[in-house]
Amino acid sequence: MKVMTEQDFEAHRPQLRAVAYRMLGSAADADDAVQDAWLRMNRTDTSAVENLGAWLTTVVARVCLDQLRARRTRREVHVPDPIITEESGPDPEETAVMADGVGLALLVVLESLTPPERLAFVLHDMFGVPFDEIAPMVDRSSEATRQLASRARRRVRGQTPDPDPDVARQREVVDAFFAAANEGDFEALVSVLDPDVVLRSDGGTARPQLTLTLRGAQEVASQAALTRQLAPFVRPVLVNGLAGAVVAPKGKVQVVMAFTVVDGRIAEIDVLADPERLRDLDVN
Template structure:
């Protein structure tokens, strides 16, 4: 029993790093947690008494699991598994299922980077992530991807060229924009000031029409601190939506539209927000809630 507790403690000490590795490889929080969960199960089925570097062993296991998941995704386009097997240490959800964690992870990688990584093949992606993001030697990566060291080096080099030179398609750019809007809504709803700051551009400006001001909005705010403070804890009833085809936010109350937020992005950050609550203006908008 004591050995199991020690093993669980060692796993927990490595959880953050393993989640970061898996997230960068998979681009999905839920799939990353599936990979970490599977690593925990494999750890419990394996005698690691002779393993000198448990952290390195776990990272290798997670990388191989992610490679299998990427290959499976590419072949069958399967959805991430929703069921979680029992047995993970009891505080498993304290970090990895926290919306704050998800936003912080996405920001640390870069939303645009996640989009571009999707263009890489499974082995390319694993080689690039492990070497360029985690500085793992090619000699250590080669057994994971099943290639020679030289072939693995070429994989990472080819991936690096694609990451640096691949233009983002309109569909990928729309997906990136949606992630930013959804991250903004989640951070606002959770009252996560730091996450809001990470999403807002240093020159962000918020403006509200007179109808929105009557609902409690400020007329104008400038700077991420002021805008983040205004939206902290306020996104209840907010949903991502298209406003005349552009991405924005719909805010409802009692099943009725309260106002909309026109959102302007600069790269991966929000630089402009306009609150519109005027009835006539809303009536002229074509609003479609995103699933």
């Protein structure tokens, strides 16, 4: 039997990080979970393991499940960690795998699931892991695990809008939003927002006044109009593969904004304004 090596592990790292990020909503926590899997592989006799990828996925999933259960005692996080890439040039493969098909709006809904529901949904619906392999991780039968995923799927479909697929078109709408904010044009702001738009902002413990949730075009437009002084410092980026922005007065990033554009209007805005988490993301 083959002894597994670091090279074998590295071949699976992008997929493992993608699983962990969808489970935890945090790039840093995802890296920790993957590192834990690496340590466990080194401590375990894997000579009889026939499918290392499946075995490692199970290890990472169990680590993530434990972390999710431990979060009951933590501060609520309103906006998950974004994956930020520049609009020009190819994305690094590992970053692309992390962000592919998982916008912040989806991650917010995943945060509302129970840990077993989230695990069943992520592993089965996003990575095609069979229910009979997931069932032992959540101490349920295959049929009960299927029901977990089904409940999660209904919630995800009911609460997560499907963004417009054309990123260039998304960018046009987001640019129109910032142009209207910069000009203080309230009516123009309202026109680019879905009537039921949701804005979520997370300022962390350092900026609690920026932790809020607003609903409706009038409310969100009013908030945007108040921050018009920041509009000149907006730099376009991709946030989890969708049109987004960083706001960096004097070159220091203060805010990351993710937009979900549906049918030519902004349906959701997720804002990360927590200085500590922005430092951890190493946004330039």
